[in-house]
Amino acid sequence: xxxxxxxxxxxxxxxxxxxxxxxxxxxxxxxxxxxxxxxxxxxxxxxxxxxxxxxxxxxxxxxxxxxxxxxxxxxxxxxxxxxxxxxxxxxxxxxxxxxxxxxxxxxxxxxxxxxxxxxxxxxxxxxxxxxxxxxxxxxxxxxxxxxxxxxxxxxxxxxxxxxxxxxxxxxxxxxxxxxxxxxxxxxxxxxxxxxxxxxxxxxxxxxxxxxxxxxxxxxxxxxxxxxxxxxxxxxxxxxxxxxxxxxxxxxxxxxxxxxxxxxxxxxxxxxxxxxxxxxxxxxxxxxxxxxxxxxxxxxxxxxxxxxxxxxxxxxxxxxxxxxxxxxxxxxxxxxxxxxxxxxxxxxxxxxxxxxxxxxxxxxxxxxxxxxxxxxxxxxxxxxxxxxxxxxxxxxxxxxxxxxxxxxxxxxxxxxxxxxxxxxxxxxxxxxxxxxx
Numbered sequence: 001x002x003x004x005x006x007x008x009x010x011x012x013x014x015x016x017x018x019x020x021x022x023x024x025x026x027x028x029x030x031x032x033x034x035x036x037x038x039x040x041x042x043x044x045x046x047x048x049x050x051x052x053x054x055x056x057x058x059x060x061x062x063x064x065x066x067x068x069x070x071x072x073x074x075x076x077x078x079x080x081x082x083x084x085x086x087x088x089x090x091x092x093x094x095x096x097x098x099x100x101x102x103x104x105x106x107x108x109x110x111x112x113x114x115x116x117x118x119x120x121x122x123x124x125x126x127x128x129x130x131x132x133x134x135x136x137x138x139x140x141x142x143x144x145x146x147x148x149x150x151x152x153x154x155x156x157x158x159x160x161x162x163x164x165x166x167x168x169x170x171x172x173x174x175x176x177x178x179x180x181x182x183x184x185x186x187x188x189x190x191x192x193x194x195x196x197x198x199x200x201x202x203x204x205x206x207x208x209x210x211x212x213x214x215x216x217x218x219x220x221x222x223x224x225x226x227x228x229x230x231x232x233x234x235x236x237x238x239x240x241x242x243x244x245x246x247x248x249x250x251x252x253x254x255x256x257x258x259x260x261x262x263x264x265x266x267x268x269x270x271x272x273x274x275x276x277x278x279x280x281x282x283x284x285x286x287x288x289x290x291x292x293x294x295x296x297x298x299x300x301x302x303x304x305x306x307x308x309x310x311x312x313x314x315x316x317x318x319x320x321x322x323x324x325x326x327x328x329x330x331x332x333x334x335x336x337x338x339x340x341x342x343x344x345x346x347x348x349x350x351x352x353x354x355x356x357x358x359x360x361x362x363x364x365x366x367x368x369x370x371x372x373x374x375x376x377x378x379x380x381x382x383x384x385x386x387x388x389x390x391x392x393x394x395x396x397x398x399x400x401x402x403x404x405x406x407x408x409x410x411x412x413x414x415x416x417x418x419x420x421x422x423x424x425x426x427x428x429x430x431x432x433x434x435x436x
Contacts, residue, residue: 036095038066045101059103065124067095072132081148081161081178084140090129097121154228155184156221160390172205177390179213180220183227194219197407207412209397211389213337214408215282222280231275231295233374237268237302246366250301256362259355260301260313268302270310273375276317280379282324284407289324291341293375296351297367315351316360320344320371326409328400329386335397336386337411341379343372394418 041063048056073088097117101109109116148161160177167174180192196216225231237248246252248269254261274296281292296317300310322341329338348360348367389411391397397413404410 034071035069036066037068037070038064039068040064057104059101059106061102062100063120064098065094065096066098067093068128069093069095070128072129074132076166078162078165079140079144081159081163082146083143083162083166085136085143087129087133087136090132092125092128094121094124097124149188152181154225154230156224156228156230157182157184157186157188158217158388159188172202172210179217181217181224182220183224186224186227192220192223194223199408200405207401208414209391209412211411212405212408213387213389213411215284217387218280218282219278222275223278226275226277226279231273231279231378233273233378235271235273235370235374237270239374244366244369246369257314257355257358263355264301264311264313267304269313270300270302271370272298272300273370274298284404284409286404286406289326289339289404289409291322291324291379293318293320293322293371295320295371295375297370311354313355314353314358316348316363316367317351318346318348318367318371320346320375322376326402326404328389328397328402328411328413330397330400335389335391335400335411337389337402337409338386339383341376341383343368343376346371391415392417394420 046058070092072090075086075088097120099113149159163176196214199212250261250264250267276294283290298315300312321344324341326339350360396416400413
């Protein structure tokens with residue numbers, strides 16, 4: 001990387017390149033060659049002896065420093081989920097210092113300036129590396145404030161905290177992030193009850209940017225929203241179209257469960273879709289994406305008496321299967337991974353019944369309708385909003401491609417930096433995934 005830093009008198013050329021370390025504990029970035037740096041400046045000097053006869057003098061001095069070189073290795077590690085910097089090594093050398101005094105008794109000082117030049121050179125040699133070390137605490141303080149957690153909605157929090165120090169090889173830079181969602185008021189020091197899959201290293205790198213999104217984020221999203229109660233759905237008779245072969249009325253179930261219609265003749269019913277502890281399981285292979293939903297359907301009879309609760313009459317458990325698809329969309333420099341699912345089939349069983357035994361498969365048509373009409377649209381609404389893909393502010397993905405793997409989705413893309421987007425993204429930094 002060649003960088004040109006303008007100066008009033010000349011340009012300082014700084015040549016920097018990465019040192020690719022075999023260590024997987026840190027990024028090691030070496031300022032490999034900062035050489036032949038020179039600077040010229042003018043300063044004023046003044047002195048006065050404290051005791052009698054109070055000798056004093058003043059003037060100016062032209063200072064020229066040339067042939068300066070600096071070599072420093074800055075390590076990038078991890079501290080509480082955020083990146084941190086440290087000085088692994090540093091060395092500097094001041095080639096030469098030239099002083100020319102003006103004013104006062106400068107004719108005399110210029111005769112004996114060599115010892116002064118040596119003292120200045122020695123002092124500067126010790127200061128260059130000290131300046132780097134002195135500035136790092138301020139940099140680490142700023143890095144510690146980088147937002148790694150975002151509150152989405154319903155109190156659910158997504159964490160992008162680093163799980164290990166960034167890694168540099170000869171071919172790529174890798175940062176590993178949690179990519180998990182927490183339910184409201186969750187103690188993040190307690191591990192989530194899921195383990196992410198192993199992510200394979202890429203065999204080729206034709207693109208500039210790669211990001212892996214594993215099924216861990218889908219599993220923890222379902223878990224977090226289930227804990228928040230967001231996935232539970234209440235359905236009443238008014239929400240069922242008149243054209244449906246089944247209505248939420250005990251009369252509609254007379255042929256399937258005669259005892260229900262007999263005990264509660266011509267009464268309205270409600271259905272509650274209740275998410276089980278592991279409500280949604282996502283599987284990704286090299287060929288497809290599939291989703292499994294595990295929900296209970298609680299059927300209740302609406303009480304006719306005022307100020308009385310509905311009566312739970314039976315509960316069905318359903319395992320529904322859906323095919324999924326994933327895509328990438330971009331807007332204003334922000335990138336999201338979007339998804340949608342299509343209902344395929346369902347298995348159903350009786351959890352409990354207060355009106356005697358019955359064949360649960362007789363409810364297949366109604367349950368298919370409820371899943372397709374209420375649950376799947378809610379999931380797809382979240383999928384349309386998408387999962388925010390974190391990138392550096394101002395960086396846009398060019399030509400992103402979605403690749404399926406073993407329980408992960410990989411996004412391959414080139415990148416483009418647009419400085420005008422950086423400030424906008426800083427103001428709009430937020431997670432877009434939502435089950436609202």
